[in-house]
Amino acid sequence: DIQMTQSPSSLSTSVGDRVTITCRASQRISSYLNWYQQKPGKAPKLLIYAASSLQSGVPSRFSGSGSGTDFTLAISSLQPEDFATYYCQQSYSTPYTFGQGTKLEIK
Amino acid sequence: QLQLQESGPGLVKPSETLSLTCTVSGGSISSSGYYWGWIRQPPGKGLEWIGSIYYGGSTYYNPSLKSRLTISVDTSKNQFSLKLSSVTAADTAVYYCARHRISGIANWFDPWGQGTLVTVSS
Numbered sequence: 001d002i003q004m005t006q007s008p009s010s011l012s013t014s015v016g017d018r019v020t021i022t023c024r025a026s027q028r029i030s031s032y033l034n035w036y037q038q039k040p041g042k043a044p045k046l047l048i049y050a051a052s053s054l055q056s057g058v059p060s061r062f063s064g065s066g067s068g069t070d071f072t073l074a075i076s077s078l079q080p081e082d083f084a085t086y087y088c089q090q091s092y093s094t095p096y097t098f099g100q101g102t103k104l105e106i107k
Numbered sequence: 108q109l110q111l112q113e114s115g116p117g118l119v120k121p122s123e124t125l126s127l128t129c130t131v132s133g134g135s136i137s138s139s140g141y142y143w144g145w146i147r148q149p150p151g152k153g154l155e156w157i158g159s160i161y162y163g164g165s166t167y168y169n170p171s172l173k174s175r176l177t178i179s180v181d182t183s184k185n186q187f188s189l190k191l192s193s194v195t196a197a198d199t200a201v202y203y204c205a206r207h208r209i210s211g212i213a214n215w216f217d218p219w220g221q222g223t224l225v226t227v228s229s
Contacts (some may be wrong), residue, residue: 034215042221043203045217046215046216050215080125087153095154
């Protein structure tokens with residue numbers, strides 16, 4: 001199985017900050033990497049697919065980059081509604097696997 | 108707007124079979140280019156892909172669950188279902204269904220159902 005490792009596991013940050021979350025795959029996965037946002041008690045929501053493609057309806061302050069084994073999710077200017085947990089997921093091979101999550105908390 | 112809704116018992120006894128159904132509305136489960144998937148999340152933990160099915164019936168499963176897992180589809184009802192046998196407390200989780208978009212090799216889950224908590228306990 002491909003292991004996905006996110007860093008940091010949690011981050012205290014403020015509204016207006018620029019935030020980056022890193023996801024590393026245990027083997028090369030080309031650009032087959034997705035990002036999801038999950039708020040407490042809610043289902044995950046797709047933000048970015050294929051490493052850098054913004055899902056329709058997702059604000060442009062979210063962006064994704066990377067290829068191979070190292071990927072980044074960036075939020076250009078944090079809004080109050082962005083405090084949530086973020087997961088990466090590889091779609092290169094089955095079983096599809098997720099990172100352990102990164103929780104953004106208000107400082 | 109496509110919506111998915113999970114349904115099924117919230118409590119299952121150890122060694123029994125967990126059965127859930129996902130009802131798709133606002134679109135057809137028979138649309139080409141889409142699989143339909145199940146993902147679970149134990150309380151306070153991360154996400155685990157369980158398996159996915161195409162409307163024609165082809166499936167692929169997480170090998171860690173394959174021996175206990177059956178996913179099926181009923182196109183007449185616009186539903187797909189999950190059966191997981193011989194459950195233990197480790198199968199306690201929120202179970203989500205989701206549309207599994209396939210585009211070449213790239214694929215992703217969107218949208219998701221709201222999720223349903225299944226507790227395994229006697």
